[in-house]
Amino acid sequence: MAIEFTLNGEERAFAGDPRTPLLDVLRDDCRLTSTKSVCRAGFCGACTVMIDGAPVPACQRPIGMLEGAEIVTIEGISPPEELNPVQRAFLEHDVVQCGMCFPGMVITLTDFLRRNDAPSRGEVKAALSGNMCRCTGYERIIDAVMSICAMDTQPVEAVSR
Ligand code: FES
Ligand code: FES
Structure with missing residues (x-):
């Protein structure tokens, strides 16, 4: 069964392995590669995204835990063509x-x-x-x-x- 979530204001679904880290879903499936993959162990903060309004390392969250979550990446932090x-x-x-x-x-x-x-x-x-x-x-x-x-x-x- 697909896991549904909101990504930068849009409804999205992921039908793969629920253990897949959010980081890989963002970079590989959603093609949002500005969220960086560095230590993949929760130490460096390079993969930080907003999940339900709080900053979280995306490498540490399996997508299966994120049903219904609101996720904001750097691509969604300001309107297109604008900097925050x-x-x-x-x-x-x-x-x-x-x-x-x-x-x-x-x-x-x-x-x-x-x-x-x-x-x-x-x-x-x-x-x-x-x-x-x-x-x-x-x-x-x-x-x-x-x-x-x-x-x-x-x-x-x-x-x-
Ligand atoms: S890649 Fe370093 S905290 Fe996630
Ligand atoms: S790690 Fe290179 S600018 Fe921060």
């Missing part, structure tokens, strides 16, 4: 190098800024504790996040299409 504020700040602060970690970081930080729109640098650092970056110094990433918080407007709207 975290993506824009990363671009403006030139923090992206290989980029493997960034989709997961954007998901994590978007959720974090929805809950805390005036964080300290230490709080941003703690929020990123589950997202590893092997290339960029974390200070520039934190600078980018702090620049969003310095703006007058609400930093990050609810994650939806």
Whole structure:
């Protein structure tokens, strides 16, 4: 029996092995390859997506557990052709190098800024504790996040299409 779920606002179904990690369903079946596959063990955060409004490593969730879930990937975090504020700040602060970690970081930080729109640098650092970056110094990433918080407007709207 197919497992049904919502992906970036669209109804989807998966009829394969229910033990298949969500990460593989996203990349191989749905062809949404911006969710990165790195450690596949729940440590690096590169595969982080939103499941029912919370950031979760997609490599650690078998699709069989996700019947009826609402899943948002980096492709669905902002309207097509638009960047969300975290993506824009990363671009403006030139923090992206290989980029493997960034989709997961954007998901994590978007959720974090929805809950805390005036964080300290230490709080941003703690929020990123589950997202590893092997290339960029974390200070520039934190600078980018702090620049969003310095703006007058609400930093990050609810994650939806
Ligand atoms: S690939 Fe999932 S946490 Fe590293
Ligand atoms: S930019 Fe390469 S791992 Fe973060």
